[in-house]
Amino acid sequence: MTINHRSHIRIARPSTDLAAAERFWVEGLGLSVVWRSSGDHGSGDPGSGGHDLLMAGWPDADWHLELVHDPAHPVIPRPTEEDLLVVYLDGPVPDEVVARLEQHGGKRVVSPNPYWNEWGVTIEDPDGYRLVLSTRSWSNA
Structure with missing residues (x-):
């Protein structure tokens, strides 16, 4: 087993409303739904463990965001002001992206x-987690 810079990273977080989270991350930011599962609510997917899952990311990226909701045992998100997902843009943050995130x-x-x-610009998602769109590049961060 090799752990290196190409190892895929999954950032998992609880969500109280997967539909709202999807609007923010997919329609707002522009991520793609890379996987969706409706738990054991008739989906037949044993890998979900009874949880509703939404995995969002860019299909060719080495990371994705997993949002989880268990209707039988919901976990309330408890993000702090320092729970950040930072995307380095290497340039100005487009006003239309911020507006789209707010609209969603x-x-x-x-x-x-x-x-x-x-x-950068900091935006809270519907669960209170923060997304930072940074004007810097990763190399000069």
């Missing part, structure tokens, strides 16, 4: 860390 359930917020206010 996001809320623009001020970060408690002045670095992110200077170098």
